[in-house]
Amino acid sequence: MTATAGPESGPTGQDDDRSGRDVARERERGREQEAVEERYARLDDLRRRTRAELVAVRRSETTGTHQNRSERDSFAALHEGRLAQLDAVEERLVFGRLDLAGGERRYVGRLGLADTAQQRLLVDWRAPASEPFYQATAARPGGVVRRRHLSLRGRSVAGLEDDVLDAEGLDDLGLEALGGEGALMSALGAQRTGRMGDIVATIQAEQDAVIRSPADGVLVVQGGPGTGKTAVALHRAAFLLYAHRERLARSGVLVVGPSPVFLRYIEQVLPSLGENGVLTSTAGQLFPGVDARGSDRPAVARLKGDDRWLEVLRRAVAARQRVPDRPQRLDVEGTAVTLTPRAVARARERARGSGQPHNEARTGFVRDLLLHLADGVARAQGNRLEPEDRPGVVADLRASRDVRVALNLAWMPMSPQKLVGDLLTRPHRLAEAAEGLLSAPEQALLLREPGDPWTVDDVPLLDEAAEVLGDDETGASAAAARADDRRREEALSLAREVLDSGAGETSVEGFTASAEDLAARQSDLGGPALTVAERAAQDRTWTFGHVVVDEAQELSPMMWRLLVRRCPSRSMTVVGDLAQTRSAAGASTWGEVLDPFAAGRWRLEELTVNYRTPRQVMDAAAAVLAVTGAPGRTPTSVREGEGPPVLTTLPDAAAERATLLRAVVEDEAARTAGGRLAVLVPPGRLAEAAGALGEAVAGPDGTPLPVATGAGALDRPVAVMTVAESKGLEFDAVVLLDPAGVLGGPDAEDPRAGAHDLYVAMTRPTQRLHVLAPAGLDADLAGAITGAA
Numbered sequence: 006m007t008a009t010a011g012p013e014s015g016p017t018g019q020d021d022d023r024s025g026r027d028v029a030r031e032r033e034r035g036r037e038q039e040a041v042e043e044r045y046a047r048l049d050d051l052r053r054r055t056r057a058e059l060v061a062v063r064r065s066e067t068t069g070t071h072q073n074r075s076e077r078d079s080f081a082a083l084h085e086g087r088l089a090q091l092d093a094v095e096e097r098l099v100f101g102r103l104d105l106a107g108g109e110r111r112y113v114g115r116l117g118l119a120d121t122a123q124q125r126l127l128v129d130w131r132a133p134a135s136e137p138f139y140q141a142t143a144a145r146p147g148g149v150v151r152r153r154h155l156s157l158r159g160r161s162v163a164g165l166e167d168d169v170l171d172a173e174g175l176d177d178l179g180l181e182a183l184g185g186e187g188a189l190m191s192a193l194g195a196q197r198t199g200r201m202g203d204i205v206a207t208i209q210a211e212q213d214a215v216i217r218s219p220a221d222g223v224l225v226v227q228g229g230p231g232t233g234k235t236a237v238a239l240h241r242a243a244f245l246l247y248a249h250r251e252r253l254a255r256s257g258v259l260v261v262g263p264s265p266v267f268l269r270y271i272e273q274v275l276p277s278l279g280e281n282g283v284l285t286s287t288a289g290q291l292f293p294g295v296d297a298r299g300s301d302r303p304a305v306a307r308l309k310g311d312d313r314w315l316e317v318l319r320r321a322v323a324a325r326q327r328v329p330d331r332p333q334r335l336d337v338e339g340t341a342v343t344l345t346p347r348a349v350a351r352a353r354e355r356a357r358g359s360g361q362p363h364n365e366a367r368t369g370f371v372r373d374l375l376l377h378l379a380d381g382v383a384r385a386q387g388n389r390l391e392p393e394d395r396p397g398v399v400a401d402l403r404a405s406r407d408v409r410v411a412l413n414l415a416w417m418p419m420s421p422q423k424l425v426g427d428l429l430t431r432p433h434r435l436a437e438a439a440e441g442l443l444s445a446p447e448q449a450l451l452l453r454e455p456g457d458p459w460t461v462d463d464v465p466l467l468d469e470a471a472e473v474l475g476d477d478e479t480g481a482s483a484a485a486a487r488a489d490d491r492r493r494e495e496a497l498s499l500a501r502e503v504l505d506s507g508a509g510e511t512s513v514e515g516f517t518a519s520a521e522d523l524a525a526r527q528s529d530l531g532g533p534a535l536t537v538a539e540r541a542a543q544d545r546t547w548t549f550g551h552v553v554v555d556e557a558q559e560l561s562p563m564m565w566r567l568l569v570r571r572c573p574s575r576s577m578t579v580v581g582d583l584a585q586t587r588s589a590a591g592a593s594t595w596g597e598v599l600d601p602f603a604a605g606r607w608r609l610e611e612l613t614v615n616y617r618t619p620r621q622v623m624d625a626a627a628a629v630l631a632v633t634g635a636p637g638r639t640p641t642s643v644r645e646g647e648g649p650p651v652l653t654t655l656p657d658a659a660a661e662r663a664t665l666l667r668a669v670v671e672d673e674a675a676r677t678a679g680g681r682l683a684v685l686v687p688p689g690r691l692a693e694a695a696g697a698l699g700e701a702v703a704g705p706d707g708t709p710l711p712v713a714t715g716a717g718a719l720d721r722p723v724a725v726m727t728v729a730e731s732k733g734l735e736f737d738a739v740v741l742l743d744p745a746g747v748l749g750g751p752d753a754e755d756p757r758a759g760a761h762d763l764y765v766a767m768t769r770p771t772q773r774l775h776v777l778a779p780a781g782l783d784a785d786l787a788g789a790i791t792g793a794a
């Protein structure tokens with residue numbers, strides 16, 4: 006049962022004419038306004054106090070020791086962080102109220118607040134006490150009599166909506182079910198802004214169960230388009246940070262998304278939930294120092310994602326540990342010594358036997374051979390090598406060019422970039438490592454020009470190579486990492502002492518300064534105060550407390566290996582939709598992907614309701630999947646739309662095509678006045694579409710509406726992008742150019758990929774889809790698009 010009291014149901018005439026019910030509603034809204042104001046007043050008060058504390062810390066004298074300065078900077082950073090969190094919750098601070106059977110009333114909001122007497126004013130949406138707000142139903146009220154949604158405009162209560170879960174338990178108010186637009190519907194009907202927003206006020210029960218699911222193991226969230234997978238994954242990250250703050254503040258949370266544009270699309274969600282410390286990254290950015298943007302052709306991507314590469318890389322490294330064919334004469338300060346294959350083979354055997362990675366094992370290899378050669382130098386000079394002479398002789402050997410060259414040829418120190426780069430650009434290197442593993446045609450496919458940029462598909466190869474190679478600074482960075490760990494431990498115990506003294510108190514739930522927060526800052530002794538996320542981004546060996554992977558169906562087995570290295574605890578949230586897989590290296594079942602590294606440790610949850618795409622458009626997208634031979638389970642749309650997609654035939658002549666495209670875009674822009682529009686195209690049509698639309702189209706009132714492609718597209722009213730770029734995004738209206746072109750590419754060998762691309766494109770709009778197709782479109786496909794099939 007739902008009752009609403011919003012502006013539309015408010016007073017319409019003179020006071021005298023108001024029905025008793027209107028008066029009751031108005032009075033109720035007034036009461037809620039008071040409650041809301043009290044909570045904002047408390048928030049303002051906390052902001053003032055935090056600001057004052059920050060000023061005091063900044064002004065405080067320190068005795069000037071390194072430790073004191075560091076402590077002061079850490080507290081300053083902590084207050085700054087808290088202030089940012091308090092500022093982030095301004096909008097819709099309070100959005101719900103629970104009335105419980107025993108008479109208790111709980112306000113639910115974006116953070117927890119208590120008054121000066123420690124009486125609870127507001128419950129954080131993530132706290133257990135808020136759970137019934139999302140979970141209670143009429144069938145299972147769980148002690149909830151009424152759930153109230155409050156909608157705010159600024160700090161004013163603009164509307165109330167009640168779910169009466171237990172009419173028996175209700176008191177005097179007696180709001181009747183008006184069945185008006187609920188909070189959810191109005192959230193879904195709102196115009197898009199180009200950026201994803203949070204959904205705290207309207208999380209649905211099936212989504213809430215996923216968000217609050219325990220942190221351990223791999224949670225796979227499978228769901229069709231628009232089911233809120235991305236929203237749920239981000240809210241889950243915020244929930245886990247709340248529920249496990251101690252642990253996660255120190256180890257960090259990583260969110261992996263499909264593209265830089267997507268990361269920009271979601272960038273405001275976590276900060277708006279008061280969480281700033283999460284590292285977001287594309288798969289192409291997961292190897293520090295490399296920012297891979299492009300992908301390989303599907304056949305190449307599939308090959309690079311294959312775990313045969315483990316053996317290829319192992320062999321490629323082994324091939325850099327070489328025993329010379331014959332003895333070599335080396336000049337050491339005028340003395341000739343001989344390096345025999347036997348000596349090299351023995352040293353290699355021992356170094357390999359150490360079990361260390363290549364670059365680290367090299368230290369032992371070199372030491373062995375230098376000692377061996379030192380004996381040779383002494384013998385050549387007719388002496389016995391005395392222990393005290395050894396360092397001098399070894400220094401001579403190290404200075405000898407001949408010795409350096411010989412040792413490098415036998416065991417070359419190597420970077421991952423060099424190892425993988427050589428394999429991809431030098432046929433003989435690849436052949437030597439891939440013999441019997443990759444066929445000659447496969448090897449030919451992999452080869453590319455030297456100097457070509459790294460691709461996303463190269464990233465897991467680089468990371469795997471780094472594992473086999475180890476540190477190339479002969480252990481220097483490992484030692485640095487160990488020193489770092491030591492500093493972190495020291496900082497942690499210092500932070501605990503500081504907190505034990507009571508200096509970190511706050512009355513904001515969930516914002517309690519933890520020793521880990523402080524330690525995370527303080528361990529940057531001497532350097533700029535890096536956050537955990539910033540440090541993690543620079544460190545390939547960083548292990549995160551939790552990893553969230555969006556669009557996970559696209560990742561190859563090699564990429565999964567990389568992710569597991571970043572999160573050995575396997576506390577992961579993996580969201581995706583197998584029906585949207587476009588990468589040739591991606592998944593067709595979750596078991597196939599997850600069993601190799603998390604057998605028995607992953608669980609599947611499904612989301613079944615599409616909150617984005619209107620019903621008629623979703624039906625058409627499902628029909629398209631069916632006729633293109635890639636049927637899959639599709640979600641049910643929660644909203645009715647204006648109608649099925651419109652299909653218009655494109656003329657043959659280029660100029661006429663451009664005119665039509667422009668006219669359609671201008672018409673759609675007029676209908677979505679102020680909203681966001683996307684023109685989605687197969688890659689081969691990007692230039693044509695961008696050229697036809699130019700820098701702007703005419704807006705409804707004649708003002709120009711800017712058009713953009715690429716990274717800037719999200720901020721413009723009209724975005725022109727390929728279907729691949731539109732993954733995970735949404736727009737009020739979509740104009741889809743050339744569906745057969747989308748279907749025919751990108752991978753002729755894998756028709757599934759084209760069908761899934763078309764499905765992705767068709768499910769991006771929240772309002773309308775207009776398809777423009779060249780003449781001769783397959784009749785079944787046309788029927789499916791227009792809903793006639």
Ligand SMILES: Nc1ncnc2c1ncn2[C@@H]1O[C@H](COP(=O)(O)OP(=O)(O)OP(=O)(O)O)[C@@H](O)[C@H]1O
Nearest residue numbers: 204207208209230231232233234235236616617733
């Ligand atoms: N409970 C909710 N309340 C309000 N809006 C919601 C809710 N759940 C989802 N949405 C909205 O629905 C839209 C789709 O959500 P989201 O992008 O997370 O879906 P998705 O499953 O990741 O989609 P896709 O796989 O197609 O990219 C977003 O605008 C999101 O804000």
